[in-house]
Amino acid sequence: MFAKRHIDTSKLQERVSSARRGTSLGLCLAVATGALSIGCGAEFDPPSEINSLRVLAVQKDKPYPQPGDDVNVSMLWYDGSDEAPRPVQVTWFSGCFNPPGDFYYGCYEALAKGLAAVDAGQAPPPGFGFGTGNQFTFSVPDDIISSRPVSKDPDLIPYGLAYVFFAACAGELGPAPEGQEGFPLACFGADGKQVGAEGFVAGYTGAYVYDDFSNANPVITGFEFDDKVVLPDCIGDACLADPPPPTDVCGEGLACVPACEADGDQQDCPEIKIRPLISSDVAELDDVAAASEGRKVTEQMWINYYAEKGDFKSAVRLLADAQKGFNSDYGTSFYAPKEPGDYKLWAVAHDNRGGTEWVRITVRVQ
Template sequence: MRTACLLAALVLSAMACRPDIDDRTSRVDRLRVLAVRAEPAEAAPGAPVKLSVLVAGPEGPRGDLVADFAFCRDRRGLAEASPASASCLDDTGIVALGASAGAPVTGTVPGNACGLFGPERSAGATGEPSGRPADPDATGGYYQPGRIRVPGTDLALFEVRTRCGLPGATLEATADYGRRYRPNANPALSLTAAGTPHADAAIVAVRAGEALPVTASWPACTSAPCDGAEPYVAFDLASRTVVDRRESMLVSWFATQGSWDVDRTGRTEADAERDSSNTWRAPSTPGSVHLWVVLRDARGGTDVHTVRVDVR
């Protein structure tokens, strides 16, 4: 079984992207896991987190399928080429969270998450030097990995951003970071198609072969927490200081038929614009088509919208 954990292919300067859920192509021509959303988007070890999944196929959303969630219990060793530990992939090293069809599953971030997958010293995995801390991502964050099994799909991996300490920081920097840092919040996605706003699960009618311009947008955000491109602080390892940053935003576009001009768009952290556009081109034959738009911020937050298009 292939493992569906792939890095977003959109290369944007200074954009930080976590491994995405089966984000290889915009065409949904088989059963796939398109996105996982954690609520809250960032949680401390020992805190509860609610997980929901978007499963889609050629016929549309598949909320009727049972999704089985688990956190990985072991850290991937340096000698392992897979995106997660072998014990997580074969279920011998997992923390089971539960299974559900169409409803969120609630679990608890393991208490040792910052030791296994963060900056705290741990015993290390097979083939890895004992006690080597994990490296942060480009935003300074650490993540608890997990896996999802859905019948008929490839094994999918997800990550929950985990609140950990600062490695190598001075007392002054640690205090400054503690005062100013706010945990990540999920973004709020809005869609406009052909100039008309559409709520989630909206129905749009177009002619066969017609081009449908679609814009994904998010709210203005001047202070955190908020549901736009949040400002945040990060510890810069090179200068050993706390620096101000802003989240980049990545938009992934999916469709059961027709085609998007591009699979992914987005905004870098240096770009203050609050939207990103794409064009979907309807197939030449009438029928029902499903579109999905997935918005992800640089620190692991996610939101999803579904649109059904009646091609006439």
């Protein structure tokens, strides 16, 4: 099952090689343009019901890497389409460091050079990376900080910035048909037809690099459903393999609820309180703000909730405020759908310094 999610690299390069000159730049522009539309969690479809291919989160094992580090990135995605299960291919591109103005679209030139080299069968420029699958590793240059111009602001902490671009395709990635305007990177089904937005997602993740600062991902230890601790299907990287529920027995770790004829309506369906289990000391001191501005504040944190079916009272909840710290009321309420069945539900914790972690449970609607 896991292998089906890997793109056939040789076929991608075949498409690139057979396309018109300039395709490499087009591929680069496509990925970057896609990033603008889905780069932030708030831009995803409403999470009350996932009914298409969705990228829920991208995690870096080192949210604040240091020069010379290797950084592992992982993608949490789910295909809620009526056509699922179907093969989904995930592709990554790296090699953009310190673009002009720190803007992601300043990566166009670096990515174009890397893709052009691949197109020509040559070795890509140093630092350029291409990979497939749910996880990818990129290397941070040793001089990512020292190579930047010295800032005129004496309070600015020296830093570097790395961008990684990704695409998830329910089919095979390749250049868009000639003459098609707009997004030039396309996704093709087994029948050769182009897959629409319900089966194609592109975006980016950025990593700030410091010499002396680091940041840890949030830690999730479990899940509470209707005031009872249930067994998660998975936490973190374990979710990338799409594991089954750890139990099949209601009342012994499986979250079970009656179906609601009102289909998740907040006025007419019972309110079921839910939350991931997270320690109150999860929010770290924002040491960059402390060093540069003398402010003793914590990182800001929030949780996004997602589900296959049903609805939430609030799909985004505050986990920690920079001034007030930890918010114990970070849970939300879930309202069951009318169709019986087993449905996946996720909680994704974020901090404003690039940290991410997730947990998934199965909800049995009877």
